[in-house]
Amino acid sequence: MSLVFFYVFAILTVASALCVIAFRNTLSCAFALVSTFFGVACLYAMLEAHFLAAMQVLVYAGAIMVLFLFVIMLMNLGREEILKIKMSFVGVLGILIGGYLATILLLRLSGLTSGFPQLANFGGIREVGRAMFTDFLVPFEITSFLLLIAVVGVVVLARRET
Amino acid sequence: MTPTLAHYITLSAILFSIGVTGVVCRRNALVIFMSIELMLNAANLAFIAFARHRGTVDGEVLAFFVIALAAAEVAVGLAIIVAIFRKQGTIDVGEIRFLKG
Numbered sequence: 691m692s693l694v695f696f697y698v699f700a701i702l703t704v705a706s707a708l709c710v711i712a713f714r715n716t717l718s719c720a721f722a723l724v725s726t727f728f729g730v731a732c733l734y735a736m737l738e739a740h741f742l743a744a745m746q747v748l749v750y751a752g753a754i755m756v757l758f759l760f761v762i763m764l765m766n767l768g769r770e771e772i773l774k775i776k777m778s779f780v781g782v783l784g785i786l787i788g789g790y791l792a793t794i795l796l797l798r799l800s801g802l803t804s805g806f807p808q809l810a811n812f813g814g815i816r817e818v819g820r821a822m823f824t825d826f827l828v829p830f831e832i833t834s835f836l837l838l839i840a841v842v843g844v845v846v847l848a849r850r851e852t
Numbered sequence: 853m854t855p856t857l858a859h860y861i862t863l864s865a866i867l868f869s870i871g872v873t874g875v876v877c878r879r880n881a882l883v884i885f886m887s888i889e890l891m892l893n894a895a896n897l898a899f900i901a902f903a904r905h906r907g908t909v910d911g912e913v914l915a916f917f918v919i920a921l922a923a924a925e926v927a928v929g930l931a932i933i934v935a936i937f938r939k940q941g942t943i944d945v946g947e948i949r950f951l952k953g
Binding site: 704 | 868
């Protein structure tokens with residue numbers, strides 16, 4: 691039964707990921723990306739990472755996509771700029787590289803056939819929070835510095851030169 | 853019948869390959885950014901699948917850090933794209949050549 695759910699979510703995720711790189715309109719790409727994020731969040735929930743699934747929807751599908759949509763609306767790309775993508779030598783090369791990478795990655799997977807162990811209280815907010823504030827305290831603080839630097843950098847970059 | 857670790861890692865590999873293909877093929881800077889997000893999501897999925905496999909939450913905490921990093925990266929990257937658009941009037945990476953690349 692859960693295999694059926696896995697395939698449903700996996701097909702949703704892969705199909706919308708393909709739409710992200712195939713659609714001509716940037717706005718359509720953004721909405722396909724939202725669908726991909728929701729599919730990945732469902733897979734997180736199937737892996738019992740419930741808190742992370744909620745964070746995926748909040749941060750990715752909420753905050754990051756709002757940023758993307760805001761910038762797309764801000765730029766107001768014309769029709770001709772949207773339709774200028776054409777199949778070139780570089781495009782064919784890119785598809786070949788992507789296919790080669792997929793083949794290498796998939797050929798490596800033949801040994802991983804074991805299932806998942808049954809665990810109680812695995813991905814809850816209590817366990818994740820405890821690990822984050824004990825074992826990973828220093829990386830957590832460095833992450834806060836990273837976000838601070840990002841905020842300052844964005845303000846400096848996006849300021850209109852006077 | 854339940855999905856095994858190989859199912860999730862296969863899906864992660866497929867997602868990552870789609871992201872790489874998008875980065876190499878597309879010339880719209882915004883879509884290239886979205887493809888990078890796809891690759892980060894694929895890495896997160898692999899982190900969480902292995903964390904579930906090993907029964908520890910370390911992989912989940914790392915996935916949190918990846919999400920925070922993705923948020924910072926998107927903010928800075930979109931600011932750079934907006935600045936380039938303001939200066940050049942385009943976000944086609946084939947036409948942006950003030951670095952003489």
